[in-house]
Amino acid sequence: MLLNVKRLLAEEGLRLPFDYTLQVPQSEFYGDDDRLASLHIVGEAVNRAQIAELHFAVSGRVETVCDRCLDPISRAFEYRYTHTLVKESPNGPDEDIIVDGDAVHLDQVAITDLRLDFPLKFLCREDCKGLCPLCGANLNQGDCGCDKRQIDPRLEALKELLQ
Ligand SMILES: [Zn+2]
Ligand SMILES: [Zn+2]
Structure with missing residues (x-):
């Protein structure tokens, strides 16, 4: 989904809510054994005192196997993110997203965020004996x-x- 940053920055107090489902290509960041049907992305972009903020949650369910015992696992997850959308930010904080042009590709932002947080391995339970x-x-x-x-x-x- 494309987020219209130009419109957002033009109007103080403007809120652009979004709520959609994203199909993730298998190859994006999961191993051969992992399955993830779709991501649910819900949140909003707001112009708060001329600062464009992006808040959203990414949720979904992963089908995979336990790293130790290979039992199937089906696990729900949800991660929340906040970013500031800036035109340029040579030394800004890591949460800043530099907007090149008038729009932000929300799918890419969500996938990039999730990639950093998504566990590489899952265990069926903390004390799995394998x-x-x-x-x-x-x-x-x-x-x-x-x-x-x-x-x-x-x-x-x-x-x-x-x-
Ligand atoms: Zn296990
Ligand atoms: Zn044995």
Whole structure:
């Protein structure tokens, strides 16, 4: 969606609300296992005392797998952002968006913001026990009975020397 910044800056007190759904190309920022049908973007741009501010929330649901045990995960998320739209800002704060021309491409702003905050990995739960490295069993469903004590190869060599 294009946000008309020229119009926004021309009228003090003007509010431009928006509420729309954005289809995100799979390749934009998700791994092969992740699925994200759409993003819901809701917010407004306001001219507050001749300063153009942009406030919005990005929400959606990601379908992925647990990084440790590979169980499917379906998780809702929501992130909120605020920016100031400026014509030029050589030393402005990071939240500033420099407007080149008369419009801002809101989709790109939202995707760029989300990319910085979106987790690279998801866990089915904080204390997920993962898979057994020996038999591949899901250890959240109980112990598989494998002997998972790691044998240090240096100790093995020492043991042989002592024999
Ligand atoms: Zn897990
Ligand atoms: Zn096992």
